[in-house]
Amino acid sequence: MxxxxxxxxxxxxxxxxxxxxxxxxxxxxxxxxxxGAGKLPFLTMPYANTLKDELEGLKEYLKGFDHMLLLGIGGSALGARALQEAFFPQQNQPGHKGPFLWIADNVDAYALEAYLARLPAEKTVVVTVSKSGGTIETVGQYFILKEWMQEKLGDTWHQNMLLVTDQEQGFLRGEVKTYGIRALPVPDNLGGRYSVLSAVGLIPALFLGMDIDALIAGATEVSSILxxxxxxxxxxxxxxxxxxxxxxxxxxxxxxxxxxxxxxxxxxxxxxxxxxxxxxxxxxxxxxxxxxxxxxxxxxxxxxxxxxxxxxxxxxxxxxxxxxxxxxxxxxxxxxxxxxxxxxxxxxxxxxxxxxxxxxxxxxxxxxxxxxxxxxxxxxxxxxxxxxxxxxxxxxxxxxGINPLDQPAVELGKRLAKARMNADGLDEEKQDLNDFLTADRDLREF
Missing domain, CATH: 3.40.50.10490 (Glucose-6-phosphate isomerase like protein; domain 1)
Structure with a gap:
């Protein structure tokens, strides 16, 4: 129909x-x-054929794992979760024996400790998704999982890591170059909330055995004329x-x-x-x-x-x-x-x-x-x-009359959080933070 x-x-x-x-x-x-200027890859999908080849090359690699732990937040996780629940509902149903996709999309000590305690490192692939490579909620978890993999697997730890980040720059791209970690790029000009049909969402989809070609074909049917x-x-x-x-x-x-x-x-x-x-x-x-x-x-x-x-x-x-x-x-x-x-x-x-x-x-x-x-x-x-x-x-x-591709207001809270953690620079934010924390509070027990 x-x-x-x-x-x-x-x-x-x-x-x-x-x-x-x-x-x-x-x-x-x-x-x-x-x-025409390459600013809307969400619609043009110029990366589609290359991505299909890259995903085909990952198939056998991913078959070696029972668990995928996805580290990402916002657009790096919401699309993957939507696809998982739509097309792999068995993970949330009785008797499921694998594969399992776990999504760490928050600063959640309880969940992170559970992953470290219960996931079998040798059968787990950790996928870290950050276009900039500087998202601390995600990269911070990468640091912890990297150390965990090194402790569990020794010199082969990097074989259980997969990075999705900028093609050329950023901290995670540096990790690719230093350690030889497998990586797929986030295309230029592709914001997180528009990225589900890139490597960001399709790597988890591939791991769970979804029909990736059909997903892309459906999107192309709508967007090709645009x-x-x-x-x-x-x-x-x-x-x-x-x-x-x-x-x-x-x-x-x-x-x-x-x-x-x-x-x-x-x-x-x-x-x-x-x-x-x-x-x-x-x-x-x-x-x-x-x-x-x-x-x-x-x-x-x-x-x-x-x-x-x-x-x-x-x-x-x-x-x-x-x-x-x-x-x-x-x-x-x-x-x-x-x-x-x-x-x-x-x-x-x-x-x-x-x-x-x-x-x-x-x-x-x-x-x-x-x-x-x-x-x-x-x-x-x-x-x-x-x-x-x-x-x-x-x-x-x-x-x-606004720009639907940026998110300027989101950055202030991130800068203030970094100031709270005493990151270098951010003098103005640190002063604002001090003023906020030292102001008189109206506190009432309940």
């Missing part, structure tokens, strides 16, 4: 779509310019990514400053967290943007959905569904009369009914909603979704 965007309940007639639709020619010209040097404004105006961007920008113009991502494909729920970073880090600039709100169907119908439907009228919704999910086991026939409506029916029918009911309820409550109905929950469809939302995010940022 086809993948469809259902605009029926998007409230298009209440929004000023024309103002942004009129920018199709301008946006098409900008896409031609930036893709990457064309022949792209016209007329063609862009018909593209779903531009239509979503126009809708999102028009919503923000009217005060809809929260975007719900409601996933009714249970195994794809973690794409909500991936989308949240993509949307927030790309569009939260200069006092602008809309707050992404990941939600899981049916789970969140019983929690935050009350706010969505009866709270402040500032929310819109991207509603992810698939009519072709597994049927699952049947409900027993011998049920009390009050549950007679599910007697002998497939469990899968219930989530479809719940999804339909909640979609209607949100729409009737005044929440503008576009349904992304996937023809299947396959890797190819996931690739299409990743490319569609990534392109829509970039175009939304351009329509807003």
């Amino acid at each position: 086809a993948d469809i965007l259902d605009w029926t309940n998007a409230n298009l007639d209440t929004l000023d779509m024309a103002t942004h639709e009129a920018k199709a020619d301008e946006m098409a010209a900008r896409l031609r310019e930036e893709t 990457a064309s040097q022949e792209l016209t404004g007329k063609e862009l105006a018909k593209h779903s990514s531009f239509q979503l961007a126009v809708w999102a920008a028009a919503l923000m113009d009217k005060g809809f400053d929260e975007m719900i991502f409601f996933a009714y494909i249970p195994l794809w729920a973690s794409f909500g967290d991936w989308f949240a970073q993509l949307w927030a880090e790309s569009l939260g600039k200069e006092g602008k943007g809309s707050q992404p709100l990941p939600a899981i169907g049916v789970t969140d119908q019983h929690s935050v959905n009350q706010m969505f439907m009866d709270g402040v009228r500032n929310k819109a919704c991207l509603y992810l569904s698939c009519p072709n999910l597994p049927a699952g086991p049947k409900f027993p026939v011998d049920l009390p009369d009050q549950f007679s409506y599910v007697r002998g029916r497939d469990v899968g029918e219930l989530i479809q009914a719940e999804g339909l009911g909640n979609r209607m309820a949100l729409s009737q409550s005044g929440v503008p909603l576009v349904e992304l109905e996937m023809g299947s929950d396959s890797p190819k469809q996931a690739g299409k979704l990743i490319a569609l939302l990534g392109a829509a995010t970039i175009l939304t940022g351009w329509l807003m």
Whole structure:
């Protein structure tokens, strides 16, 4: 079945779509310019063929391990986790015997100590992902795992390490050159939140046996026209990514400053967290943007959905569904009369009914909603979704007049954390930190 965007309940007639639709020619010209200059590898994927060859060369190597420990944070981990939970759910199910992917995406002493105590070093590959090679949350864990591998494996420790970093520079690239550690590059101009279909997300996918070719093919199906040097404004105006961007920008113009991502494909729920970073880090600039709100169907119908439907009228919704999910086991026939409506029916029918009911309820409550109905929950469809939302995010940022590819506000907290650890330099941050810590505090026990 086809993948469809259902605009029926998007409230298009209440929004000023024309103002942004009129920018199709301008946006098409900008896409031609930036893709031609190599600035949007997320769309052009010039690295795809080389990457496929590099991944093919890793297959036999990775088969020698039972465990992969991925060290990464933000975009270096969220995409990998979404793919794992979507296409390797057995790791979270009873009786799984391997392979195992572990993702260390936080400064978490409990988890790190567990990895060091329980993972068999000789059967574990440690994959460290940092484009800059300077992300302390990630590289700090690399230092600890490097020492652990040296203690456990001696001179062969580097054979159990794999680095994903800048092709030419940075601390981790220096480690590659010094120790001969295997490495794959993060392409230039590819930010972390746009990197899931590079080595960043595809190495874990390969380890778990996913169909990488299908993921890339799906993404290419959506992005190829956007990457064309022949792209016209007329063609862009018909593209779903531009239509979503126009809708999102028009919503923000009217005060809809929260975007719900409601996933009714249970195994794809973690794409909500991936989308949240993509949307927030790309569009939260200069006092602008809309707050992404990941939600899981049916789970969140019983929690935050009350706010969505009866709270402040500032929310819109991207509603992810698939009519072709597994049927699952049947409900027993011998049920009390009050549950007679599910007697002998497939469990899968219930989530479809719940999804339909909640979609209607949100729409009737005044929440503008576009349904992304996937023809299947396959890797190819996931690739299409990743490319569609990534392109829509970039175009939304351009329509807003901001840069969707940087994240300037994120850096301040990082600098202050380094100042707290007494890193060299950062005199201004250290003074700010001292002023903050020595100020009078309003402390109250509870």
